[in-house]
Amino acid sequence: MARTISSAAPGVAARHAHPLVAIYADESCLGNGREGENPGGAGILVEYARASGTIVRRDAWVSEPATTNNRMALRSVIEAFRAIAHKGTFFRVVFTTDSRYIVDGMTQWVHDWARRGWKRKAGPIENLELWQEAVQSVDGHEVEWRWVRGHAGHAQNEYANHLAMRAASEQTNSPGLVESGYEAWAAVVSTAANRMRLEPFPDPAGFRPASRLPSVGAGRP
Numbered sequence: 358m359a360r361t362i363s364s365a366a367p368g369v370a371a372r373h374a375h376p377l378v379a380i381y382a383d384e385s386c387l388g389n390g391r392e393g394e395n396p397g398g399a400g401i402l403v404e405y406a407r408a409s410g411t412i413v414r415r416d417a418w419v420s421e422p423a424t425t426n427n428r429m430a431l432r433s434v435i436e437a438f439r440a441i442a443h444k445g446t447f448f449r450v451v452f453t454t455d456s457r458y459i460v461d462g463m464t465q466w467v468h469d470w471a472r473r474g475w476k477r478k479a480g481p482i483e484n485l486e487l488w489q490e491a492v493q494s495v496d497g498h499e500v501e502w503r504w505v506r507g508h509a510g511h512a513q514n515e516y517a518n519h520l521a522m523r524a525a526s527e528q529t530n531s532p533g534l535v536e537s538g539y540e541a542w543a544a545v546v547s548t549a550a551n552r553m554r555l556e557p558f559p560d561p562a563g564f565r566p567a568s569r570l571p572s573v574g575a576g577r578p
Contacts, residue, residue: 375499377449377561379404380437383507383517384429384456385525396528397424399433400520402513403441403534406558414537415440418524429521430456431487434463438494440534447497449566451559455507455514463502464567467492471571489573499566501559512553516542 381404386397401417417440419432433454441448454460470482475489482488505511507518516539524530547553 375447375449376405377451377559377564378441379451379453379513379556379559380441381453381513381517381556382430382433382437382459383454383514383521384426384433385518385521386424386426386429387525394423395425396525397421397426397429398521398524398526398528399429399436400517400522400524401433401437401440402517402520402537402539403437404513404558412558414539415534416520416537416539417531417534418520419530420524420528422528426456427458428484428487429525430454430459431484431491433517433521434459434491435487435494438498442494443533448499449561449564450498450500451503451564452500453503453505453514453556455505457504460502460504462488463491463495463500463570468568468571471573475573492570493573495570499564501564501566510552510554512543512547512555513539515546515553 381402382399384397384399386395388395398418398420403415403417405413407413417436419436421429421432433456434452437452438450441450467488470477470488475482475485505514507514519542543553
């Protein structure tokens with residue numbers, strides 16, 4: 358079960374009319390922490406519901422030839438929001454990831470860093486430019502950040518991991534959002550011995566956005 362990080366008051370979701378989308382993201386770095394060039398990828402699954410109740414899925418993925426898990430986790434945020442931005446509207450987003458780096462960063466750390474002029478007490482911020490780009494990419498959207506345990510049978514998380522690993526291995530990038538391969542993938546991996554739990558589409562009435570992210574411009578080094 359995904360753990361929700363929220364700071365909004367109960368009932369806030371009912372006052373908003375922006376469309377709701379669910380984003381599942383994961384990252385991969387082949388040989389993370391090992392010396393040398395370690396290729397990585399980020400995988401993104403976007404779900405939205407039509408008026409009929411039908412769930413529509415789209416995929417996106419990006420890669421880097423020499424990177425780290427943390428960099429690709431941030432890329433997953435940037436590319437996900439960049440992809441949905443092409444639809445020309447703001448969204449209510451339930452963003453699910455198995456990266457504590459992202460969930461804790463977006464709900465806690467960035468607020469502290471911004472108050473200090475985008476600095477940490479202990480020294481420079483790792484991946485500062487990517488953090489600031491991620492914060493900027495989210496601007497205008499309302500986001501509920503959810504953490505889920507990785508490799509635990511959560512279908513959408515496992516699929517995002519599949520996309521990330523494939524991107525890292527093949528060093529490919531999708532042209533934005535493309536038709537999802539989720540159904541074909543699920544048909545192959547879902548067996549009696551390997552049951553996946555498909556997360557239902559989020560209930561709009563239960564949407565609880567986290568606090569608005571700080572401005573990147575203020576105090577930017």
